[in-house]
Amino acid sequence: MFDSRHIKTFHTVVTAGSYSAAARALGYTQPAVTQQMKALxxxxxxxxxxxxxxxxxxxxAGEAMARHAEVILESLTAAQQQMSAITRLRAGRVRVCAFPSASATLLPEAVARLAADHPGVRVELLEGEPPDSLRRLSRGECDITLAFTYPGLHEHIPDEMVxxxxxxxxxxxxxxxxxxxxxxxxVKLADLEGERWIAGCLRCRTNFLHECAEQGFAPDIAFTTDDNLVVQSLVAEGLGVAMMPGLVLSFLRHDKITGRALDPASRRQVxxxxxxxxxxxxxxxxxxxxLKAVAARRVGC
Structure with a gap:
């Protein structure tokens, strides 16, 4: 294993032409340069x-080392500059795994704000529903996960996760x-007992079935899809109704559908x-x- 200090001194000796000239250039004594070259x-x-x-x-061997030394030192300098940029928030990559309605609402505004103030910070988007998205965080496949949970769903959060x-x-x-x-x-959920339903992802569907059971009925689920736009299209064509998160109202794409709050209110934690x-x-x-700033503004609206 080579010491980077020795590589730098060697490169200076080669470019300066002698141990004494290298010592003057580096501010070392000549014996110090000699000892470093012996160690190398x-x-x-x-x-x-x-x-x-x-x-x-x-x-x-010295000629071969000279060819590599400049490349090694350039790589070390580039690495130092990159680490310094990351530390000072000029650069960096952050992988965010988010569920679809968060990808369509919270994330774009947060990334736009970030790009304006810190253009060197790159955000990469991955899509996933919980609990799979949380497992991806544990496996190191992303740096941040946006997920949701419902009341009564006891989510186990590993100690290493915040x-x-x-x-x-x-x-x-x-x-x-x-x-x-x-x-x-x-509207009251019980008033929709006789409707045909379009259900969403597994976690949303589980909560939906639980809430219907509390109202004393089992819903007639005609369609199941994770795609919010597909849900909207099915509802627009009169093929059923759907219980959806409020974030979806931010990107309704059909003028044939409308959203109504539940009475009593029902919420999920994002x-x-x-x-x-x-x-x-x-x-x-x-x-x-x-993300916290964008979420706070939505709560305040």
Whole structure:
């Protein structure tokens, strides 16, 4: 294993032409330069210099080392600059795994704010629903996970993972605009007992079935899909109604559907999750700050 200090001194000896000139350039004593070159030669296992009269000449091994030394030092300098940039928030990569409605609402605004102030910080998006998205965080496949949970769902969070609550997302009923209950500001789940339903992801579907059971009925689930736009299209065509998170109302794409709050209100908790040790990484902490700011504004609206 070569010492980077010895590589730097060797490169200076080669460019300066002698131990004494290298010592002056580096601010060392000549014996210090001599000792470093002896240590490097021991590490290499062969001499790097030979004397020809009063001059020093590189051996074959020395010539090979000289070719590599400049590349090694350039790589070390680049690495130092990159680490410094990351530390000072000029650069960095943050991988965020988010569920679809967060990807369509919270994340774009947070990333846009980040890009304006810190253009060197790169955010990469992965999509995933909990609990799989939380497992991806544990496996190191992402740096931040945006996930949600419902009341009564006892989520086990590993000790190395931190939950950062962002907002409570109120559930709504999506229905065609001509539906008889669309005239109300809020609807009771029990009033929809006879409807056909479009259900979402496994976690949402589990909560939906639980809430229906508490109201004393088993819903007629006609379609199941994780795609929010597919849900909207099915509702728009009168093929069923759906219980959806309030974030979805931010990107309704059909003028044939409307959303109504549940009475009594039902909510899910949206949170960011990060490995505890990653909280110290500046770029990751910055993305979390932007997500919290965006979520706070939505709560205040």
């Amino acid at each position: 030669e021991r590490a290499v296992g062969t001499p790097l210099f030979v004397r020809v009269g009063r001059r020093m000449r590189l051996t074959e 939950e950062i609550p962002l907002l409570e997302d109120q559930l709504t009923i999506l229905m065609p605009i001509g539906h008889p209950l669309a005239r109300r500001r809020a 949170s960011a999750y990060v490995l505890r040790e990653h909280l110290r990484i500046p770029a990751t902490a910055l993305v979390l700050d932007e």
